[in-house]
Amino acid sequence: MNILIIGTGYVGATTAMVFAESGWQVTGLDIDAGKIERLRQGRLHFHEPGLEELIAKHVRSGRLLFTTDKKTAIAEHDVIYICVGTPSRPDGNADLRYIQQAAEDIGFFMNGYKLVVTKSTVPVGTQEQIKSWIEAAQQQPYRFDVASNPEFLREGKAVEDALRPDRIVIGTDSARATEQLQLLYKSFHCPWIITKPRTAELIKYASNAFLATKISYMNELARLCDELEVNVNEVADGMGLDPRIGPSFLQAGLGYGGSCFPKDVSELVMTARKHEVHLRILDQVMDVNRMQFAYLLDKARTRLGELKDKNIAVLGLAFKPDTDDIREAPALRMIRELLLEQARVRLFDPVAKLPAHPFYETVAVCASAEEALLNADAVILCTEWTAFGQLNWENAKPLLGQPNFFDGRNMMDAQRMRGMGYYYQGIGTDH
Known part of the structure; x- marks a missing residue:
């Protein structure tokens, strides 16, 4: 054939x-x-x-x-x-x-x-x-x-x-x-x-919606972990050993994005409404994901005060590593809010490109992570590219105006970063 x-x-x-x-x-x-x-x-x-x-x-x-x-x-x-x-x-x-x-x-x-x-x-x-x-x-x-x-x-x-x-x-x-x-x-x-065809079609939506639910659940749990002084990564490790739960999609962070989860969860909710069924859990999944980036940004405001005229290095634009897909990427939400608050944004992603739009014309798109870090008052990591983990952060520290690091993917070792003199905050891992 x-x-x-x-x-x-x-x-x-x-x-x-x-x-x-x-x-x-x-x-x-x-x-x-x-x-x-x-x-x-x-x-x-x-x-x-x-x-x-x-x-x-x-x-x-x-x-x-x-x-x-x-x-x-x-x-x-x-x-x-x-x-x-x-x-x-x-x-x-x-x-x-x-x-x-x-x-x-x-x-x-x-x-x-x-x-x-x-x-x-x-x-x-x-x-x-x-x-x-x-x-x-x-x-x-x-x-x-x-x-x-x-x-x-x-x-x-x-x-x-x-x-x-x-x-x-x-x-x-x-x-x-x-x-x-x-x-x-x-x-x-x-x-x-x-x-049957309808069953096959629903299997796809149900699968993606369940994975999105796991992500939003862990993101909400991370907020509680911060209040209880518990490390969400350790909680995830303990949960993931249960074969009924499994370790996948238990990583707290800035939320999901890309071409599948956002639109598939939304479409499943809309399909249910057409049949007068209210999928309340998925409504909350979308709400949590929509505002998860703001949780980390609030931490940055607490540390820096007003963000106007602050130099912010944003590392990562793609919604996940090893792709150039920026659809519904949390980094875009982060950048939009930073620009609305009149921060000065310097961006680096190894592959993904910022949309050509007048709103982003003040963003300095850099050729390397080191260039993005120059005179930064804070670093916000939005995508867990391997290259960011391999960067020599001790050597990079003098490039920054202030060594403030906000890890939106819980990628870095908090103790090691603090040992190098960084003010470090992740999501549910600051204990």
């Missing part, structure tokens, strides 16, 4: 890579000619460790092709994966315009049976909408199936997650679709869930 991937962003490029690595012939389709040209050269348009090398490998072998030609691509492939974006609308609902466009293109250009597989994260019931969009666009009544096959990729770890998944979820009512998808994934050895 030849596989077509519609959409060559983070999910699409990773999906194309994993099927090519599994031995299938794959074509990536996108309307963005610039992206396609870069991919044809084996180059990615975003940062994801290890992915570009595998893309380039399969471009060279001829197993992985890229095109902007919708008509030919859809006609020549029997298995079509939809991997386009589903961003949040202002009201919190998922924007399905790109899903609808892909479905209509498939319907219009199809020339025989197609298996259409939704890899994008979509609201429960979208598989049924895709069917209707395809049918409405068809020029002739060709048969087709629509299945759900959600992705469970961690940004920064996408290659590992794609090649060694912890589960494969297939949602379909068609025996033919099930058989084809089992063949596509025949080389993978992990648990399978074969279920």
Whole structure:
């Protein structure tokens, strides 16, 4: 089987890579000619460790092709994966315009049976909408199936997650679709869930919402730890040894961000409201996450007083290390508030770029961490890049105007930093 991937962003490029690595012939389709040209050269348009090398490998072998030609691509492939974006609308609902466009293109250009597989994260019931969009666009009544096959990729770890998944979820009512998808994934050895499309769609949202809940729970607990003079990291270590809880996503900090958790939690809440169900826990999860950055900023105000005209070094912009994704990044919330309070902000991130917007024009974007630290009254660490942990902080101390360090990711060793003469505060770890 030849596989077509519609959409060559983070999910699409990773999906194309994993099927090519599994031995299938794959074509990536996108309307963005610039992206396609870069991919044809084996180059990615975003940062994801290890992915570009595998893309380039399969471009060279001829197993992985890229095109902007919708008509030919859809006609020549029997298995079509939809991997386009589903961003949040202002009201919190998922924007399905790109899903609808892909479905209509498939319907219009199809020339025989197609298996259409939704890899994008979509609201429960979208598989049924895709069917209707395809049918409405068809020029002739060709048969087709629509299945759900959600992705469970961690940004920064996408290659590992794609090649060694912890589960494969297939949602379909068609025996033919099930058989084809089992063949596509025949080389993978992990648990399978074969279920109804709506169940598969909900598994994705429920998974991300639960992980977001763990993060916000630990962030609230960290505030209590500060009051009780208890180290939240030690609490997390003790909790994580319980196999019913596990150690993942128990790290207190500035909160979650990125392309998945914020929009997926919001969409799940909105889906529930449409059915007159109030997911109160998830409402609180979003509220805690929205304001978590302010907790650390309050600590900085207590130490520095008024932030106006203070020199603040912000280390890290991406919502997590090993990615350039700044969507819903806590660092952006931090920078916005600092600018509103008329602080002077100097920023460094090894990969991520500050948005080109007039609001950020006063931010000094630096070429190194050391440059960002020059004359700083305080350092606020927002992303736990390995390079920040490896920096010689003893040598860096003379660069600062005042050695104040606010660790939004609890990355540094508090005793060691204080031993070097820093005023150090983390989140729930200052004891």
